Amino acid sequence: MKYLVLFIVLVIAVGVWRSKREPAQPARTPPAAPPKPQDMVACAHCGLHLPYSDAVVQRGVAYCSAEHLRAGPALRP
Template sequence: MKFLVLLAVLFVAYLVWRGKRVKKNPPRPPARALPAPQDMLACARCGVHVPRSDAWISDGRSYCCREHQQQDGR
């Protein structure tokens, strides 16, 4: 009988120890994939840098908006 009580106490102690250990090291959420970096182009009119996908390109020159492209007159 004493052996069963000792075994039960050890089992409960193990569960408590294991529970504290799991709480200290919670699992990390999966990391989000970052988008690929884009090339930045400077506006030929004002010098503002914009991503290549947002730039207006005309005759090899890049612009930040349609108005600057029209103002440059090329």
């Protein structure tokens, strides 16, 4: 009988000890670096601003599409 009481006391002690422990913290991963800013250019035909990597460039002049490249630069007063 005394072993049963001792076993119950041990089970309760282990349960209390486990409930007081701090929960395991997952390893923190550093946040991903934000993307680098891109150079923006204006379309020579319509004036739309877009990233240089998306522009169609010919002879140093940027256009937003192949259609505007064929149309050429806009005549602005």
